[in-house]
Amino acid sequence: MVGIVSYGGYVPRYRITPAEIGAVWGIDGKSYGESLGVKAKSVPGADEDTITIAVAAARNALKRVSINPKDIGAIYCGSESHPYAVKPTATVVAEAIGATPDLTAADYEFACKAGTAGIQTCMGLVKSGMIKYGLAIGSDTSQGAPGDPLEYTASAGGAALLIGNEKVVAEINRTYSFTTDTPDFWRREGQMYPSHGGRFTGEPAYFRHVLTCAKKLMEMQGTKPEDYQYAIFHQPNGRFPRRAGKMLGFKDEQINQGLLTPYIGNTYSGAVMLGLCSVLDVAKPGDRILAVAFGSGAGSDGFDITVTDEIQNFKRENAPLIRHYIENAVEVNYAIYTKLKHQIILREE
Amino acid sequence: MQIPRFWRQIPNRYNLIGVQCENCKKVYFPPRIVCPDCHRLSIGKMKQYKLSDKGVVHSYTVIYEPAEGFENQVPYIMAIIQLEDGPRITAQIVDCNPEEVKIGSRVEMVFRRLGEDGKAGIIYYGYKFALVKTQT
Numbered sequence: 001m002v003g004i005v006s007y008g009g010y011v012p013r014y015r016i017t018p019a020e021i022g023a024v025w026g027i028d029g030k031s032y033g034e035s036l037g038v039k040a041k042s043v044p045g046a047d048e049d050t051i052t053i054a055v056a057a058a059r060n061a062l063k064r065v066s067i068n069p070k071d072i073g074a075i076y077c078g079s080e081s082h083p084y085a086v087k088p089t090a091t092v093v094a095e096a097i098g099a100t101p102d103l104t105a106a107d108y109e110f111a112c113k114a115g116t117a118g119i120q121t122c123m124g125l126v127k128s129g130m131i132k133y134g135l136a137i138g139s140d141t142s143q144g145a146p147g148d149p150l151e152y153t154a155s156a157g158g159a160a161l162l163i164g165n166e167k168v169v170a171e172i173n174r175t176y177s178f179t180t181d182t183p184d185f186w187r188r189e190g191q192m193y194p195s196h197g198g199r200f201t202g203e204p205a206y207f208r209h210v211l212t213c214a215k216k217l218m219e220m221q222g223t224k225p226e227d228y229q230y231a232i233f234h235q236p237n238g239r240f241p242r243r244a245g246k247m248l249g250f251k252d253e254q255i256n257q258g259l260l261t262p263y264i265g266n267t268y269s270g271a272v273m274l275g276l277c278s279v280l281d282v283a284k285p286g287d288r289i290l291a292v293a294f295g296s297g298a299g300s301d302g303f304d305i306t307v308t309d310e311i312q313n314f315k316r317e318n319a320p321l322i323r324h325y326i327e328n329a330v331e332v333n334y335a336i337y338t339k340l341k342h343q344i345i346l347r348e349e
Numbered sequence: 350m351q352i353p354r355f356w357r358q359i360p361n362r363y364n365l366i367g368v369q370c371e372n373c374k375k376v377y378f379p380p381r382i383v384c385p386d387c388h389r390l391s392i393g394k395m396k397q398y399k400l401s402d403k404g405v406v407h408s409y410t411v412i413y414e415p416a417e418g419f420e421n422q423v424p425y426i427m428a429i430i431q432l433e434d435g436p437r438i439t440a441q442i443v444d445c446n447p448e449e450v451k452i453g454s455r456v457e458m459v460f461r462r463l464g465e466d467g468k469a470g471i472i473y474y475g476y477k478f479a480l481v482k483t484q485t
Contacts (some may be wrong), residue, residue, distance in 0.1 A: 013444045045443060046421040047461040051474060055460040083472055092474060096363045096460055328482055339421050346420050 002127050003168035003305070004161050005067070006314075008060025009277035010053055011157040011264050011325035014043040016337045018152045024334050025147045032152060037238020041155035041265025043332060044141045046340050050079045051089050053158040053270075054139035055096045060319035061135070061160040062097055065167070069098040072162075073131025075105040076121055078114025078138045078269045080187070080194075082107055093137065103131075111185060112234055113295030114138060115159070115269040120175050120301060122163035133164040138269035145193035146343075153237055155265030157325075159273035169311040170280060170289070173304040174221055178213040185296030196296075202240075205298050210234060210244045213300035214292045221304050225249040229287040232258035232275040234294035236266045244292075257282060258291075263326045276305075278322040283307040355473055362475030365458060367436060369398035376400065378436040401433040402458035403481070411447040418464045426450055430478055441477045455481040 017040050022029015033039065044053070054077050062069060077089040090105035108114040108121075115138015122134025139158030144150030163172075184205035187194035197205075210233055218224065225231070231254045233241035238261045245255045258275035260267075267274055272293040279289055289305040338344055358379075360366040367378030371394040372387040378400055384391035409428035412419070419425060426442040428450070442450055443461060456478040463473040 045461075047443060047463075047477070049462060049472075051472075052459075052461050055474075059460070095359060096474075098364065324482075342421055344421070 001168050001171050002123050002163065002165050003171035003308070004280070005133065005164040005166070005168055006061045006065040006162040007159065007277050007280055008057045008062070008064065008319050009157070009159040009270075009274045009322050009325070010056035010060060011267070011274070011322070012042050012044045012048055012053070013328065013330055014045060014340060015040040015264075015329045015331050016043055016334065017331065020334050020337075021152055029152070035239075036152060037242070037262055038153055038265055039262050040329070040331070041153055042157055042267065042329075043337055043340055044156040046342065048141065048156065049083045050077075050081045050139045050141055050158070051083055051092050053141065053156060054079075054089055054093050054137045054160070057139060057158040057160040058093050058097050058135060058137060061162050063319040064315045065162065067133065067162075070102065071132045072097075072099040072135050073103050074122055074125050074134040075099060075103060076108055076118030076134070076136050078108040078110065078116070078118050078136070079140050080109060080111055080114065080268055081141045081143065082109070089139070090137075093135075099135070110299065111295035111297050112236070112266070112268045112271055113293040113299060113301050115273050116293040116301040116303070119161055119163060119172075119303070120177070123172060123175060126163055126165055133162055136161050136163060138271075138273040140268035140270055142266065142268040143193050148193070150194070150196065153261070153266040155267050157264055157267035157270040157274055159270050159277050161273060161276075167310050168308055169314050170283070170305050170307045173306055174217065175301060175303050176213060176217040176220060177299060177301045178209055178216065179299035180209070182209075182296075182298035184298055201236075201296065205296060206234070206236065206240055206294055207244060207247075209298050209300040210292050210294050211247060213302040214244075214248050214290065217290070217292075217302035217304055223288075223304065225254070227288055228254060228290045230254055230258055230279045230283070230289045232272055232279060232289065232291040234292065234300075235259055235261035235271050235275065238262040260322065260326070274322060280307070280311075281316060281321045281323065283311060285309045285311055352471055355471065362463070362473075363460070365400040365402060365432075365476060367398050367400050368395040370394060371396055376434045376436055378432070378438055398434075400436065404430040404432040404456055404478070406442070406450060406452055406454045406456060407431040407437055408452060409442065409450055428456075428478065430456060442479065443477050444479045449480060457481050
């Protein structure tokens with residue numbers, strides 16, 4: 001049985017509201033936020049980046065189980081905001097959790113689904129017997145150009161899933177991916193901010209991939225929406241995942257627990273994985289979960305998951321629940337936001 | 350900072366790895382080669398020791414004139430942390446306002462950026478501390 005042995009999430013403490021952002025660019029940010037279904041987005045501290053977030057999430061995952069970190073045979077970090085263009089995030093994480101040196105490690109990039117691609121790689125390595133445990137991380141400090149619609153949602157956060165086949169708290173029954181060459185969102189080498197195709201990111205990109213992936217996965221598993229207690233869809237805003245869920249036949253009650261964008265914005269590679277963490281924070285044995293990630297460019301990774309009895313012995317309380325991060329937030333204004341994001345030009349010494 | 354120097358300090362900075370004198374059981378951070386109490390009796394007996402990542406604020410100050418690289422964090426808090434295992438270390442306290450910190454506040458280690466060698470250089474990571482919040 002291959003599945004999730006432990007999980008951990010992390011969201012930076014600072015938040016900014018759409019109203020605050022809109023005020024700077026002369027638009028009604030409050031209404032814009034409402035149309036996006038976003039009340040606030042997380043903002044990384046001045047000393048936080050994708051690496052520090054990945055480490056925080058990985059350490060939270062390891063606090064909940066008593067495994068030897070040296071038994072982790074692979075670490076994959078998915079992000080579109082790795083601090084280095086060349087020098088892996090995964091090596092820093094490996095060192096920080098004490099997993100070095102007998103392991104393989106690499107960084108992944110696939111817009112918002114680089115973390116879930118890591119889950120699939122770890123599943124393959126565990127299933128083939130090549131490794132005992134694999135750690136898949138999705139972590140981002142995503143960028144939206146100032147004034148761009150993305151600025152209202154691009155946020156920061158990350159999650160880590162420990163994949164193995166012993167003491168599995170949630171079995172991954174099957175994973176399926178749907179991938180095409182769809183240029184809906186991209187960032188060229190050396191560019192600070194990403195570009196996107198505006199409305200083109202909707203129907204041909206997000207909806208086509210998410211819906212097809214979910215439908216095909218349920219078809220393969222012989223399941224229907226009502227067989228799932230929870231469904232998590234990639235959440236670039238608060239509206240798309242609800243609409244996708246509705247189109248597939250899911251109800252809001254199945255979506256709510258895993259939908260975090262309204263409170264923390266779009267954490268990109270962290271998004272579906274954090275949603276899954278939030279669901280695992282409350283899930284009971286036997287609960288079935290459908291998780292579908294989407295990465296621009298474009299592709300969707302779907303996971304059919306069943307929570308096991310092992311979750312009753314699992315030490316969730318050893319690390320903060322996702323709710324803790326949502327509730328312990330501090331709002332900042334746009335001036336502090338630019339300072340935290342290093343956008344103020346300082347005097348050169 | 351020289352790259353090899355930082356690289357040598359990675360275990361200490363990432364995971365608070367210090368040493369314990371096997372003669373008197375005292376724990377030191379950063380690591381020492383010889384125990385200042387036991388002197389030659391400690392030679393060859395200073396063993397690697399992973400310190401607890403929890404402690405309390407022994408004292409602190411608020412910095413308004415920043416060190417280079419900390420300009421975006423002003424005002425920031427530097428503290429002497431009394432670790433559970435004995436040593437006191439100097440570290441930054443993050444994710445809170447100065448008025449939230451008190452002498453005796455419980456803190457735990459977090460992993461953060463410490464600095465960088467310019468925009469093209471190496472990024473340094475390591476320990477800082479954050480207030481322990483009651484978890485819900």
